[in-house]
Amino acid sequence: MAGIYIHIPFCKTRCHYCDFYKSTDFSARIDFLSALKKEMILRKYEVNDELIESIYFGGGTPSVLNINEIDIILQLIFSLFDIHPQIEITLEANPDDLNEPFVQALTGTGINRVSIGIQSFNDHDLKAMNRRHNSVQAINSVKNAREAGIENLSIDLIYGLPNQSLKDWEKNVDLAISMNVSHISAYHLTYHEGTVFYDYLKAGKIREISDELSLAQFKLLKHRLEQTGYEHYEISNFARDGQYSRHNRSYWERKSYIGFGPSAHSFDQRTRRWNVSNLREYLQAMEGETAFWEDEILSTQDQYNDYMITSLRTMWGVSSEYLESVFDNRFNHYFKKEAQPFIDTGHMLYDGRIYTLSEEGLFISDKIMEKLFFIG
């Protein structure tokens, strides 16, 4: 078992781009924490005596929890499961929550990695996204966390924003580099149905940036970060000195993980399972015996498609040895036939052992993966 994921389903406000499961109503906070504890105890048997190598508090906004609540959850995990001595424990945090007393106290809980949702250092962008923080708070949140002794720091940025010029993005990337953090995640904006940005787009109030500008922003990001010592190890992720996100890496390496809380996913090599994305239904289910998840048993075809999505995203790529040892000829022939045109155009690289995406290939990774999917 590689990791434990805990979904904290609360946010003080909703950002205009975000479709992660969350509620802005905190009235069920105490009930949620009780239900979460109950779920961990009920599902302990799924983990057996496997060693837990990472814990990830995601959301929603895990930093709305107070120190006592984080401590109680972690103490329960430590008492229920076998924990690796060098475990990575990450908390996703919003900059406005990372004040000095909070981060000082956080280090005493066992949290040793903080992923800060900066999104942008530009006040105009932050306002447009309906973020709760401004650029000064963004910079201070990183300083506060570092001064509290949290060395393993990651920041999230979003690019491809409406009206974001290449110059605007360049300033953001340069500011991110000046923060001197060990890890940077930079995501291209996706318009999800049900979000304010999606509605604005449909109503013509905002426009998607052009493909040319998107590509220019991606290249600038990649080149500037690589020049300053970051390794581009996954489509949206960059790390210095091998400080990859151990938790996310285990997703891409298809190790088992267990997810607690509404909308949390779990994977045990053969089955994928996802908890209901509704806090009220989750609470009701935890009170009684009703089902609160759905699952699917993965066929060989699902496992092959999964391997494509997870491996091609990373610099470790698709291994021909793994393909041949795990999947039969049908899948191997199919993969080679579909991959060849991308190798010919330079979108994919093959060194005789590993297939990876080139810079141009990474930018159109969704299209490439679609072609490589096996639809039986």
Ligand SMILES: C[S@@+](CC[C@H](N)C(=O)[O-])C[C@H]1O[C@@H](n2cnc3c(N)ncnc32)[C@H](O)[C@@H]1O
């Ligand atoms: C679970 S979310 C947010 C965690 C935390 N609540 C925050 O806001 O900082 C994790 C990250 O996904 C990214 N993200 C969320 N929605 C996105 C979207 N529609 N397009 C691109 N990136 C997105 C953001 O960078 C965000 O920090």
Ligand code: SF4
């Ligand atoms: S981006 Fe973070 S704070 Fe904003 S709505 Fe999504 S989970 Fe909540």
